Amino acid sequence: MIERKDIIKLAELSRIELSAEELEVMQKDLPSILDYVGEIQKIETVERGTDSPTGTLRRDGEPDAPGIYSEEILSAVPRRKGSHVEVKKILE
């Protein structure tokens, strides 16, 4: 059974902070959803699952010239410094 502390841990791993109200809703919803999907345990499965029914790889062709899309991509970045994406310090 999924407990309150499990949900808090799960949210942390999901990089989401839940409000007290959201936590309460998740505590109510998650067990009933997991209980429902747990139904699949009843199926006798024999075959291995596949991730995708199709899939073809493409060749490594000629790469694009460096930098031709940089400005376009960087223009979407919320915090940038020149040609860099700016983030806060990770290591103190």
Next chain:
Amino acid sequence: MERDTKTLTIDRIREAFRRGELSSTELVQAYLATIEKENASLNAYLEVFDDVLYEAGEADKKIKSGGDGKLLGVPIAVKDNILIKGKRAGAASKILEGYRASYDATAIARLKAEGAIFIGRTNMDEFAMGGSNENSAYGPVRNPHDHARVSGGSSGGSAAAVAMGSATAAIGSDTGGSVRQPASYCGVVGLKPTYGAVSRYGLIAMGSSLDQIGLLTRSVKDAEILFDVIRGSDALDNTTSLRAASDGRVPMTIGIPGDLVSETGLDPIVFKNFNESVKKLEELGYKTKDIKLPHAKFALAMYYIIMPAEASSNLARFDGVKYGLHKDGGNGLLSDYLETRSAGFGKEVKRRILIGNYILSAGYYDAYYNKANMAREMLRKDFRTAFQEVDLILTPTAPTPAFVIGEKDNDPLSMYLEDIFTVTANLAGVPALSVPFGTKEVGGKKLPLGIQFAAPWNREEHLFEVGKRFNNE
């Protein structure tokens, strides 16, 4: 030339363009007038593109000079999770606030190449998560047939846009029924192609082994015309494949999974209406046959494992660093992630991310995710077996007509049950088509119902062939 925007199909529009009885500009003006009148209450469009009249004018010049293009000057509405270069795209989520697409989705590029123009971007459930359009960060879409009811979802805005007569057609995405179910609720045609038939490059991903770009149209013929434009292999989506040549079969036998479509769990009117659709098909000369899909009753359980697992992984990229919303959380990068994602994602998205991460965590991965993928293989086998006996499989599209807004707010499971007939096609990867048929009258309002045909992999032509006859086209 009549100007009833609710009845104009692509063939009739192109014929009218050719004869000079209608211009793309006039058509767009008629659509804009409808939007002006209806959108404030329906909320189907998040944005009407300010260059649509300019594009229509350019198309008119090309039409006059004899330009070709299967969709030259035809206005199409686009779901907010499909990218058009230079336009806003947000999957109806706060987390993509301010984001402008830096490239065209392949489906958009192919529509442009045939001369289509884009009228606006349509509302949807946030990140395509939902079956009612109530999960949009920008408010629900109301059903054009009864404003108290939902449009269906997640492509609710696209369905309502076509139903209200404000676009010739719309494109959407279908992960578990998100094109077909709103099409059924709003009384339009909805096509989910075979997995791999249409490139998803430029579609904001939800469940990558399930997602497919689909179409919402006024006729089966229109779905066929548009499908022929957007389908085909694309180096930028490695699930796309070259289409197998037609098997030359004429579909004759229609399978009915009797144990799935029964009185229990179905609205009685939906059940009665379904039986009438069977009768109509028999009158058209089709043979019907009872079939079994033994694992279909577990399809929803499989779906609500595989989809959140994939969605939680896909949505990990929204971190406030690369695009869209950024919220400062104070100390350190982690606090920015937490602040941005908590403020940017809505309730249902958070719920699915949590479920997905739970399912994928060590200790549960085998019991849920691996087991669901093995079960999915059993379901595919059910379809392969059934299609040895029958050419198409028939079910209602949804177990009920459109429900009242707010009715299922506190009960996610009962909302999920609306997908019961549609998820199987995504899990198996087969194409499926919802065609409007019948209505249920509630409080003086006629609520549309839909019938769903599923065909074997890459046999969309069977759907079109039977769908056109069934829809009296």
